[in-house]
Amino acid sequence: MKLFRRVLLWTVLGTTAALAVLSVAGAFLGAQRAAALFSSVPLIAFWILLAGGLAAGFFAFKRLIRSPGLLSMHVGALLILLGSMYGSAKSHDVASRLFGSRKVQSGYVVVREGMASNSIIDAEQNEIGRLPFSVHLKSFWIEHYEEPWNLIVAAPDQYREDAPVAWNVGEEIELPYVGARLRVLDYIPSARPRFAEDAKPSLKITLPDGKWIIEDAQADREIFLEGPKLTLRIAHVFSNLRVVGSGEDREVFDFPRPRGNSALAVEIRHEYGAVGRRYVTARFPMHGQDEKGLKLMYSYPEVVGAEADPGTGLPAMHVVVTHGGKELEDWLIAAEGAGVVYLPLAPLLYAAGSESEALVQSMEGPKLYMAKPIMPISDFKSDVLVQEEGEAPVRKVIELNDPLHYGGYHLYQNSYNPEDHSYTILSVTSDSGLWVVYAGFFLLCAGVFWRLWLRPVAAYLTKGKRNGG
Amino acid sequence: MAVKMTLQGLLIYAAMLAYLGTYIAVVFGLRRPGKRLYLAGFVLATVAFVYRWQHVRHVPLQNLFEVFICLGMLSYPISVLCRRFLGAEGIAADALIGFIVLFPAGFVFNAGPQKLPPVLQSWLFVPHVAAYMLAYMVLFKASMLALAQLVRKAEPNGDRSSTLERVTYRTICLGWPLLTLGLVLGAWWGKVAWGDYWNWDPKELWSLATWLVYLGYLHFRYMFGTRHPWVNSTLAVCGAMFVVLTLLPANLASRLFQGLHSYGT
Numbered sequence: 001m002k003l004f005r006r007v008l009l010w011t012v013l014g015t016t017a018a019l020a021v022l023s024v025a026g027a028f029l030g031a032q033r034a035a036a037l038f039s040s041v042p043l044i045a046f047w048i049l050l051a052g053g054l055a056a057g058f059f060a061f062k063r064l065i066r067s068p069g070l071l072s073m074h075v076g077a078l079l080i081l082l083g084s085m086y087g088s089a090k091s092h093d094v095a096s097r098l099f100g101s102r103k104v105q106s107g108y109v110v111v112r113e114g115m116a117s118n119s120i121i122d123a124e125q126n127e128i129g130r131l132p133f134s135v136h137l138k139s140f141w142i143e144h145y146e147e148p149w150n151l152i153v154a155a156p157d158q159y160r161e162d163a164p165v166a167w168n169v170g171e172e173i174e175l176p177y178v179g180a181r182l183r184v185l186d187y188i189p190s191a192r193p194r195f196a197e198d199a200k201p202s203l204k205i206t207l208p209d210g211k212w213i214i215e216d217a218q219a220d221r222e223i224f225l226e227g228p229k230l231t232l233r234i235a236h237v238f239s240n241l242r243v244v245g246s247g248e249d250r251e252v253f254d255f256p257r258p259r260g261n262s263a264l265a266v267e268i269r270h271e272y273g274a275v276g277r278r279y280v281t282a283r284f285p286m287h288g289q290d291e292k293g294l295k296l297m298y299s300y301p302e303v304v305g306a307e308a309d310p311g312t313g314l315p316a317m318h319v320v321v322t323h324g325g326k327e328l329e330d331w332l333i334a335a336e337g338a339g340v341v342y343l344p345l346a347p348l349l350y351a352a353g354s355e356s357e358a359l360v361q362s363m364e365g366p367k368l369y370m371a372k373p374i375m376p377i378s379d380f381k382s383d384v385l386v387q388e389e390g391e392a393p394v395r396k397v398i399e400l401n402d403p404l405h406y407g408g409y410h411l412y413q414n415s416y417n418p419e420d421h422s423y424t425i426l427s428v429t430s431d432s433g434l435w436v437v438y439a440g441f442f443l444l445c446a447g448v449f450w451r452l453w454l455r456p457v458a459a460y461l462t463k464g465k466r467n468g469g
Numbered sequence: 470m471a472v473k474m475t476l477q478g479l480l481i482y483a484a485m486l487a488y489l490g491t492y493i494a495v496v497f498g499l500r501r502p503g504k505r506l507y508l509a510g511f512v513l514a515t516v517a518f519v520y521r522w523q524h525v526r527h528v529p530l531q532n533l534f535e536v537f538i539c540l541g542m543l544s545y546p547i548s549v550l551c552r553r554f555l556g557a558e559g560i561a562a563d564a565l566i567g568f569i570v571l572f573p574a575g576f577v578f579n580a581g582p583q584k585l586p587p588v589l590q591s592w593l594f595v596p597h598v599a600a601y602m603l604a605y606m607v608l609f610k611a612s613m614l615a616l617a618q619l620v621r622k623a624e625p626n627g628d629r630s631s632t633l634e635r636v637t638y639r640t641i642c643l644g645w646p647l648l649t650l651g652l653v654l655g656a657w658w659g660k661v662a663w664g665d666y667w668n669w670d671p672k673e674l675w676s677l678a679t680w681l682v683y684l685g686y687l688h689f690r691y692m693f694g695t696r697h698p699w700v701n702s703t704l705a706v707c708g709a710m711f712v713v714l715t716l717l718p719a720n721l722a723s724r725l726f727q728g729l730h731s732y733g734t
Binding site: 009012013016017019020021023024026027028030031032034035038084106145376377378379380399400401402403410412414427428429434437438441444445448449452453456460 | 554584585586587588590591642643645646649650653656657660661662663664665666667668669670671672674675677678681682684685688689691692
């Protein structure tokens, strides 16, 4: 027995050293190859030897059974080994061959929004099994950290780069390139423009018979007309419509700035299907005359400031820029669909006159702009409904660090379609052996703390300093 | 290598100076002023940690910069604890460890605040990292004691050497449970976040290897007691070297150890 104990203890030291060396080797190999190494046939033999050695310890060393701390930590270690061996991919493989088990150890489920799936695929997208239940994706969304928008001075020429400025509300700072000073008076993270006399931007449609209707001018609004039979849709709201070129090469885009050329793009769909598009600007109402006698007028009231509106998610910034005794005060209000708002600085830096005005109109010349930063992702979530046949459905929002446990599997938020977020990728893992491993974790920790912390502390408290820590 | 001319940076430098002052004072026999300086360094490091906390608005243990400030803060309480309850002397060495762990925070790591990525948003984040930080500092302390034992081995005063060996053992008995807890909490969190309690990730493997070195130490010491003190002490020093290897390269997103733990660049 003495020899057996000696051999066993040396085996413990040997296997511990071997496992430490293998772990370091695995760290150099990278996770994928390390996983393959540790589940190879020689290593399976090693794991069995390790578990066997631990089990033999209980027979050879009575202390391991008599001391609750030692018993708990060694049983814990054994349970972790056995549970993880039972839950491994190899063990699932054996179970499917010997007993026809259909449980898959791990894989992925890809579900489109509004659809359901129970197909488990591997990393190469081959089907490797089916879940005993279906996963229906109600919706998927990504949440971002809200960061204040950046304030940037445009480069004066092509040889230099746009310069971001570090701003704080109330602080005065020097602007690079232009030599002016800026102070941010206010910043509202989610805001909407405030119009003079509480008016609203509106589209006035005058019909051929002289009757007219007024609609709120909001993107995607549809208006159905009876005579003539037409459908009007506000396709886009421009804060500063700019047109470059003419004919086929004509390019229409938004160059947002305060008091710019406010305009609407209106799609006109005829009864027989033809679609036309008209641009209606607030500044030049005559442009809105249709050849059929339909008259469109866009009215965009004067903006006098901004006010908080939690619904928009678009910021507004109140700035004052000073230079050479002159002052330029304005609101930069982000508009839907535009990640940037410009503030032309020509009126501040140059003498008032047609030249300065031309620079503002053309959007050339010195300017400051507020731009949307890259918002770091704070979370991504899948709202799913899972249902096994004949069972009550379970609904849960799966996110990172919050998986769903159902029907012998854990379902995790793994990834998503990066382009349009139309599908989610959930990873699924079998829960076989998991509770054994968890019990092992608990017993290991409990035993170690009992033996090395609580027992000496108790001894210290009862017998004084004799045994120490 | 960059000097941080911010309040955050200055707090770290002040704490480093205090720790260095402690070391010099104690080495020159000025124990009492040394102890006071050590306490001052601890207060400064704590202020640096709390300042960082309110600056980034989450427990600052996300990247190596924050982790090393935390390590610097833990130096003092661990020293006091070990001195009072385990009979482990060595204030100079403790203060030196504090100085060494603050150095990379002060001069090497990027202090840019980072938002918590989704995977780190879990209640297990703080206990997992905190258990490891405490364990590492205690085990560093143990390795210093072991080193002292190895250095004094040749001296005729054998008593002192065997006392050091015994204190090293007690210190490891204090640190190893924390190492076990950190490993188990990490595995549990891995299951919740990634789907598996073990992913064969380089950092996981390094930390397992570290845990195993101490496991080997405990079994060896059980087998032979204090008959081969230099083997015990060598294993203890070896364990601390594994801690350094776990802590640094695996976190630095190096090409060699790319893995799931590469947050702290």
